[in-house]
Amino acid sequence: MDPLILGDHQFDSRLLLGTGKFADLTTMLDAVHRSGARMVTVALRRFNRERIEDDLFEPLSRLPDVLLLPNTSGAMDAREAVLAAQIGRELTGHGLVKLEIHPNPHHLMPDPIATFEAARELAADGFTVLPYMPADPVLAKRLEEVGCAAVMPLGAAIGSGQGLATAHLLRLIIENSTVPVIVDAGLRSPSEAAAAMEMGCDAVLVNSAVAAAGNPGGMAAAFAEAVRAGRHAWQAGLMGRGETARATSPLTAFLGR
Amino acid sequence: MQLTVNGEVCCLEGDDRLTTLLREQGVNDRRVALVVNSRVLSMADAAEYRLCENDRIDILTLAGGG
Numbered sequence: 001m002d003p004l005i006l007g008d009h010q011f012d013s014r015l016l017l018g019t020g021k022f023a024d025l026t027t028m029l030d031a032v033h034r035s036g037a038r039m040v041t042v043a044l045r046r047f048n049r050e051r052i053e054d055d056l057f058e059p060l061s062r063l064p065d066v067l068l069l070p071n072t073s074g075a076m077d078a079r080e081a082v083l084a085a086q087i088g089r090e091l092t093g094h095g096l097v098k099l100e101i102h103p104n105p106h107h108l109m110p111d112p113i114a115t116f117e118a119a120r121e122l123a124a125d126g127f128t129v130l131p132y133m134p135a136d137p138v139l140a141k142r143l144e145e146v147g148c149a150a151v152m153p154l155g156a157a158i159g160s161g162q163g164l165a166t167a168h169l170l171r172l173i174i175e176n177s178t179v180p181v182i183v184d185a186g187l188r189s190p191s192e193a194a195a196a197m198e199m200g201c202d203a204v205l206v207n208s209a210v211a212a213a214g215n216p217g218g219m220a221a222a223f224a225e226a227v228r229a230g231r232h233a234w235q236a237g238l239m240g241r242g243e244t245a246r247a248t249s250p251l252t253a254f255l256g257r
Numbered sequence: 258m259q260l261t262v263n264g265e266v267c268c269l270e271g272d273d274r275l276t277t278l279l280r281e282q283g284v285n286d287r288r289v290a291l292v293v294n295s296r297v298l299s300m301a302d303a304a305e306y307r308l309c310e311n312d313r314i315d316i317l318t319l320a321g322g323g
Binding site (some may be wrong): 043049056086089159208 | 261264289290291295316317318320
């Protein structure tokens with residue numbers, strides 16, 4: 001057992017799955033199942049009696065051992081994010097929240113100042129705060145200091161599939177963090193998830209990479225294996241890089257030379 | 258009385274109970290969160306809540322998201 005620990009919660013999977021952008025509910029539930037994720041993110045939406053099928057509370061809350069992690073997407077500032085977190089707590093009955101404030105729909109970059117302000121208020125109010133953030137080692141430390149249970153730096157822009165564009169900054173965040181680091185956003189392929197885990201990330205969150213795949217269930221399973229492989233590799237310790245070749249076979253005493 | 262429900266103006270006649278409004282909105286037994294005038298209202302408090310003229314009520318649930 002190698003649990004991911006977030007506040008008072010433990011999870012036996014290091015892959016978190018988002019539930020957006022799936023073609024239909026059946027496909028999404030199959031992907032959740034095959035991902036082995038123990039935590040799936042959900043968004044808040046106004047109730048609409050004309051679109052009852054969009055209400056995911058009932059189908060998702062029936063999944064055994066899967067915790068619903070509400071996000072604050074749609075919040076334009078810290079005040080709205082705090083209210084969204086309170087709504088999420090009311091709906092799910094727990095205080096884990098993925099804090100995300102990205103007011104610009106063009107690039108969806110998180111607002112670092114509003115994120116910090118909301119994180120400080122929510123952590124003081126007893127929430128287990130998981131902030132989506134730019135890959136900024138200074139901000140990561142500040143968020144840790146105000147009581148966040150993890151930090152969630154982006155690999156690349158949401159839904160972009162650009163992979164670990166921020167790898168050099170993620171390394172700095174991992175080196176300095178005393179809370180779990182969850183790479184969130186931008187990943188496209190399982191190999192990128194494995195690379196993030198080999199680097200020492202504690203978990204990975206993907207959504208578009210699975211939802212937009214040709215076979216979402218198959219891709220969810222592939223990500224699950226990649227995250228496990230990357231974690232095992234990090235635990236085993238990668239060899240160092242060298243500038244020159246180092247032989248793996250003896251180069252002498254062959255055929256009489 | 259006039260209310261704003263999920264951003265739209267509507268009228269509720271003859272009853273000032275929030276539970277009546279929820280029934281009219283088709284919520285029934287669904288799990289929802291309620292925000293009344295920008296404050297989250299617990300479901301326990303919602304059972305007792307009496308609506309006032311111009312109250313702003315948001316009824317929220319969960320949807321797919323990353």
